Amino acid sequence: MAAKKNPAANTRSIEQLVAAKEIVIHCGSGGVGKTTTAAAVAAMAAVHHGGKVLVLTVDPARRLANALGLEAFGNSETQVPPAAFVKAGVEPRGELWVAMLDTKQSWDDLVTRHAPDRKTRESILANPLYQNITGRFVQSHDYIAMERLHEIHAAGTYDLIVVDTPPTRNAIDFLEAPERMADFFSSRLLRWLTVPSRSRVFSLASRPFYSVADRVLGSKFLEDIAEFFLLFQSMYDGFVERATAVNRTLEDKRTTFVVVSTLEAAPVHEAEFFIAALEQRGLHLGAVVLNKVLPSxxxxxxxxxxxxxxxxxxxxxxxxxxxxxxxxxxxxxxxxxxxxxxxxxxxxxxxEADTRADLSTVPEVVATVPYFDRDITDLAGLLELGEQLWR
Amino acid sequence: MTVELLDRKLLFVTGKGGVGKTTIAASLALLAAQQGRRTLVGEVDAKGNLADFFEVGPTAFKEREVSRNLWAMSMSTEDSLKEYLSLQLKIPLVARLGPLARTFDFVANAAPGVKEILTIGKFVWEVREHHYDLVVVDASATGHIIGQLAAPQSIQELVQVGLVRDQTDWMLDILGDPTRTGAVIVAAPEEMPVNETLELVTRLRDETVVDLAAVVANRVLPELFTRREEKIFERLPAAALAQAIGGPVQPLLDGAQLAVTLRRTRGVHLARLRRELPPEVPLLYVPYLFQRSHGARATHQVAEHLQEELT
CATH class of the missing domain: 1.10.287 (Helix Hairpins)
Known part of the structure; x- marks a missing residue:
């Protein structure tokens, strides 16, 4: 990592990082302040750098709205009212927008976009398996978050998009999501499932796994799955192409990752793991933010x-x-x-100092945010946090 | 409390990420074991953290004895599937399945709820077979737990026949029996963890059959001063004290001020948690531990505090 440092490394700050990038993705384990940090960075960028800044949060806890002076916000992008900035005593050079990822809605949009005809679209949207996968199972968050990011970026509406990643079991899940999605739609099993059932039985029923699957899940359910994927297959090319494009967005030079952590053992462990994963994938680690650190x-x-x-x-x-x-x-x-x-x-x-010493050898930019002795309830509070991050 | 917490057979410990879920799960299990119960503690998100709390090597799907009466394991849905297949199908299939990983990917990805039911099912099965007096699950965080606990219902809705379908009835029996199964939500006394806890209480009730057994408020900071003492604290003459001591005093006063303020902001959230929780739900307090590490020492200390809270 050290070899990658440029001569100006010591003078770099989050401010410079954010000024040079179009997408800033915040990641780290749960409870470290990812969402708040992302919002603070976006608010600072809107105030000081100007332009249109979007903070895309994927946290289902809907925590940001109140601090931003909004009743609520949803899947569509909403502008933070300029009055909220006035109340915080600042005059922003740019605009701050927010959106929250609604997994179900985003999947529906995706299907609508890729379905070859109305009949297929409606069959998919009404399929109980589809509804279950998109509504109840959180894994589908990972892919759709990155997909939405790609979509917004490609639309060219914003100068800067700051993203708060979903609360995955494992922070790298979402990095792998586009690839997994492409793999999934091209897997042999999927092809098997979508072979017309007569020839499937003829050619494969003798294989142990399929007979097991049959006994465990019941052939009716397998048929349901097959039908679902048959419908989905009509969108295969569109999906794979899309997943590849999403991956390219993550790898793009204009995209950077900010790893957020506290100095507790578990989050640091996760942060280190994540930093290694970014490097392995050739993705850009922009900064590490150490949050809720006790004062020196x-x-x-x-x-x-x-x-x-x-x-x-x-x-x-x-x-x-x-x-x-x-x-x-x-x-x-x-x-x-x-x-x-x-x-x-x-x-x-x-x-904490000990843990910090271990960590700080890694990234180019490390920002430390002290323990805030009060809760952040408004834009002024977010900006105060932002000031700590910025330098 | 209708049933004492540790007299239940199956506890799912959940909570927002970063609140100390694993600490509480490990300590509850340790306490139960110390009280003479054969206890299994299982980690669902196999990050390998659980082992650190007992200072033992990495845990695996096959449980290992970590101390007297206490066994630990970590969930692997693939191993769970293997075990399930060999137990249920009663034929030596596993050997013939060969590239199980790939087929497993299919089952897990294509059939929603299967991964979840393999996770939950293993623990419920341990309860059904009476292998332990208590099974403590270091379960998924608030975002994922509902999908897991509601998996049997999802399967019932989606799958009409087959072995998996047949398994859901007894699972729901055990999961829905408040004398046997309960959820424990861990919260830190901060705004977001409290919000998520209260949301989860509602969702548990509406979307699952699992009873809420207790809420644990973790890392509660100590109250330094009474009101009168605080007035004195505010008026302490820093310079005079520094002179009397012959060393820096202002950082000490700043430190105490931070402790007071943190305690106060958190107190508000703690009060809200108590106020908005259903009155019959016990709220257990575990203090913030000023510690070097989060190893076995911390697990023992938290277990002691939990014991005090439970008696």
């Missing part, structure tokens, strides 16, 4: 000794505090509490 003041020199002294010498120290503040007993108790709390947090801060 917990590691300042001499503080450990001070905290210990405060705990052990609380009674005598209370003498240094004017009587008007409180009774010596209460003051001593407060001092002990302050010292002990500090030592507690210091254990965590040290662990």
């Amino acid at each position: 003041s917990f590691l300042e020199k001499g503080t450990t000794a001070s905290a210990r002294a405060m705990v052990s010498g609380a009674e005598s120290l209370a003498g240094a505090v004017p009587a008007s503040v409180g009774s010596p007993e209460l003051v001593a108790r407060v001092l002990r509490e302050v010292g002990e709390s500090f030592l507690n947090f210091q254990v965590v801060a040290k662990r």
Whole structure:
């Protein structure tokens, strides 16, 4: 990784990264603040760089709306009202738009686009298997998210698209989704399934797997599946071509990935794994954002000794505090509490610093965002977070 | 509580990513084992995390004993399918299946719900066969859990005949029996985890047959001061104290201020969680652990806290 660093590496920032790219994809494990980080980056870009900026969130928790001054937003792109910026005390150079991925709706759109005729389209949309796959099973999120991104990018409506990736079991699932989709539609099994049933029985019934599948799932269900895929096959070429195009968008030089993590063990593990996966696929790692990091003041020199002294010498120290503040007993108790709390947090801060040292050798840009001591409830809060990220 | 949490036979521990789901699952299992129950803890998203909580080597589909009364495994839908086929079809098929991976891909991808039912089915089967007193599942996160727990119903809707269809009835019997099965949602006292917890409570009720057994509020920060003490804290003379100590004091006061503010913002979410949860659902509090790591030490400490909460 180090070999790839350019001479200006040290001066690079998220601001520069975002200014140079058209697609910024945020990834990392759940609960690290991906969605908020993505929104903050997009808001900063809209304010400082201008142009049309879209933040595409795929999180079904619909968390962003309130912070952006919207009641709700859905599959179609919605502009964050300029009044929300005014309220936050800024005058944006550009526009901020948001959209949330509605998996079901996006699949329907895809089918509508690729179906060769009305009859096929309606048969697919009404097929119970189709409804089940698209509605209930979250894996279908992965592909459709990347597909939607590609579609929006290709439409040329936005200068910058900031994406928050779906909460996958495994962060790299969605990177592989386009490939998997293409594989799936070209697999031998699918071809077998869609062979007219008479010849299928004739040629394959003797093979153990198919007889097992028959016994386990029932031939009726297999026929249902076959019918579903037969319908889908009419869209095969369109789908595969599309999946390939989606992949190209991810590999494009104008696309970059931002890995978000806290300094807890599990998310860091996932981040490292993800960084390796990006490199292996030749995708561009733009930055690592370390979120919810304890402030460095917990590691300042001499503080450990001070905290210990405060705990052990609380009674005598209370003498240094004017009587008007409180009774010596209460003051001593407060001092002990302050010292002990500090030592507690210091254990965590040290662990974080250790983890951070391991991580920071990897990417070109590392941004650290301190623990926010309050919740982000509006655009002003998002921008405040953005300021921390930006530099 | 109608049934004591650990007296159930099957617990699915879920929650938003990053809230400490695996910690709670591991600790609940450890506590049950310490109390003398034969316990199996299984990890669904095989990231290999669970093993770290017991300081043992990687877990596999075949369970391994990690301490007295406690076995651990990680789910592999492919292995689950193999086991299922050899148990149900009662013929030595596995050897003949050959490229099982490919055929498995077909089953899992083409037939919705199959992957899910293989995951859930294994654990429910362990309960049906009475292999353990308690099975604790470190289940999927909030986004995926409903699809898994509702898999038997999906299969029933889609598949009319066949072995898989026949299996769904007994699964639903066990899953829908609140004396045997329950879900445990882990929440951190922050806005989004609380939102997702409350949403999940509704979806569990509406879309699955599984009873909500408990909610765990994890990483609850300690209250440093009483109101009176806080007034004193706010007026402490930093300079005078620094002089008396002969070292830096401001970072200590800043640190305590952060602790107070964090506790306060989180307190709001914690209160909302309690208020909006159905009153009959027990809410268990586990404190934030100021620790070096998340190994066996933390698992034991959390188990102790859970024990206190459960008595």
